[in-house]
Amino acid sequence: MKTLTITPQCGECLRRPPLWSRLYCVGDYQPPLSHYIHQFKYQKQFWLAKPLIAQLNQNIDKKPELITYVPLHWKRYLHRGFNQSELLATQLSRTLKVPISNTLFTRTKSTPQQNGLNKQLRQQNLRKAFRLNHPLKQKHIAIIDDVVTTGSTTHHLCKLLLEAGVEKIDIYCICRTPETDNTI
DSSP: OOOOEEOOOOHHHHHSOOSSSEEEEEEESSTTHHHHHHHHHHSOOGGGHHHHHHHHHTTOOSOOSEEEEOOOOHHHHHHHSSOHHHHHHHHHHHHHTOOBOSSSEEEOSOOOOOTTOOHHHHHHHHTTOEEEOSOOOOSEEEEEEEEESSSHHHHHHHHHHHHTTOOEEEEEEEEEOOTTOSOO
């Protein structure tokens, strides 16, 4: 597997800075990482969480106070049977010895899958799709997702955290979509 990189800011991020402080990812959504994500997510090869998180953990220079993850709507959770981001977050929580919140966010709206949508459609798709469930005392929180494509999902979650008084938000992911591609 590739070693972790802290992603440099792309031109879009320089023009319109994201709401998060740093985005950590193992690499771009291309082989072999895309293959591992596919096996993990669609073939239920959960054992991959440990080596994927080991790669992600290599360059996390400052631990957050709390780890959380992108929630699934209950209908998708029942259909799939698991939340891949939750499995990754649980493994990372054990590795970093940082608490995890399984109840921080709720996905209140069942939205079509983001796969194949451009940034504008993803933003529209996610409007009012999440709720923050309780107040926070932590000032540094990390959100984990398996793949970050346009950042639309994490943008909505970051907005809720910032409104609640969180000062620093890191995004942890296994893959990001290369800059030249807006969809997976």
